[in-house]
Amino acid sequence: MKISQTPRLRARDAVATVLIDLLHVPTVYFDAPWPNSRSRVDLLVIDRAGAGDVHAVEIVKDLEEGRRHLATLMKLPAQFRWISYIVDPSDLNQDLAEYGRVHRTPLFAPKGMGRVGVILVRVDEDRHGEHLSAEIAARAERFPGSYYEDADRFAKTHKPDILFR
Secondary structure, eight states: OOOSSOHHHHHHHHHHHHHHHHSSSOEEEEEEOOSSTTOOEEEEEEHHHHTSOEEEEEEOSSHHHHHHHHHHHHHSSOSEEEEEEEEOTTOHHHHHHHHHHHHHSOOBOSSSSOBOEEEEEEEEEETTEEEEEEEEEEOOBOOSOOOHHHHHHHHHHOOOSBOOO
């Protein structure tokens, strides 16, 4: 697997594409200062043209790093929380094993409802060169809380990187 630029930066577009396909007219912010200027998330996606549910995504090196980020993710003000990382597609057995590792990882909230979702990113090569694709390995489940006012305030002061008009 070769990656010609920082994997974490390149993965943002592939992850955004997956969430765009999943959600209803989302707005997407890369490297977003969420919930405030002292912290950032790799992607902040707000459903329904910025008026809906908040999805926060952290892109990590691998599942182990994702596990270490779970405590931080559990504290984020977002109805849906995700981790994403790049996997090597060259070994089909390893690819299948990765799904097993994801499903054995404790992604559920320690108390109450909610599950952190996992998006896998792959480096694919074809006649046009190298590109990234992503797919959901474990779907996020809603965490409690209403963050609509926070999302409204954020949208008033930040310009989205991807917007559907």
